[in-house]
Amino acid sequence: MATHDTPPQPALFVEDQPTRRDVLLIGAAGFAAVGAAAVLWPLLDQMNPDASTLSMATTEVDLAPVEKGQALTVMWRGKPVFIRYRTDKEITEAKDVPVEELIDPLARNANLPDNAEATDANRAAREPWLVMIGICTHLGCIPKGQAVGDYRGEFGGWFCPCHGSQYDTAGRVRIGPAPQNLAIPPYAFESDTKIKIG
Numbered sequence: 575m576a577t578h579d580t581p582p583q584p585a586l587f588v589e590d591q592p593t594r595r596d597v598l599l600i601g602a603a604g605f606a607a608v609g610a611a612a613v614l615w616p617l618l619d620q621m622n623p624d625a626s627t628l629s630m631a632t633t634e635v636d637l638a639p640v641e642k643g644q645a646l647t648v649m650w651r652g653k654p655v656f657i658r659y660r661t662d663k664e665i666t667e668a669k670d671v672p673v674e675e676l677i678d679p680l681a682r683n684a685n686l687p688d689n690a691e692a693t694d695a696n697r698a699a700r701e702p703w704l705v706m707i708g709i710c711t712h713l714g715c716i717p718k719g720q721a722v723g724d725y726r727g728e729f730g731g732w733f734c735p736c737h738g739s740q741y742d743t744a745g746r747v748r749i750g751p752a753p754q755n756l757a758i759p760p761y762a763f764e765s766d767t768k769i770k771i772g
């Protein structure tokens with residue numbers, strides 16, 4: 575169960591891969607589509623009824639209920655944030671990719687300098703957790719890969735069906751037209767099982 579010091583948090587979804595999906599709703603309901611399908615971001619943005627959510631500076635997330643292989647989507651400043659408890663295989667695959675092979679060689683991590691390289695260590699500060707803003711860097715769709723049964727693309731990460739961009743298990747774009755890796759928001763671990771985003 576997530577804990578929050580700045581209520582209300584609109585919704586928190588636990589995606590169990592591949593056999594179970596738990597949906598935990600905290601605060602306002604009605605956001606069940608997040609993570610379940612690629613949706614044009616402007617459309618989803620219009621669906622967000624909670625102005626207090628948009629102004630929320632920080633979001634605390636309890637990671638304790640999340641098990642290996644599960645994905646979690648939370649909202650921060652009106653944006654979906656993808657959190658994945660990556661498997662050993664996913665981490666190994668991400669580490670094995672030479673930075674020079676990447677479309678975008680930069681980490682795009684708000685917690686690091688702008689010129690930080692897109693190594694797995696620079697994308698996922700603390701293994702096995704990967705925390706990213708779930709908005710495609712092409713035209714702003716929400717990539718698939720969080721919900722049960724989602725096609726995750728050739729690289730096992732996220733797939734944006736709008737125009738076919740694919741992201742790997744470190745959230746780095748591997749097939750365009752998306753020009754950049756999924757952005758990593760400012761966040762920090764407050765304990766082994768709790769992060770604060772923002």
Ligand code: FES
Binds near residue numbers: 710713715736752
């Ligand atoms: Fe994702 Fe176009 S918005 S590929």
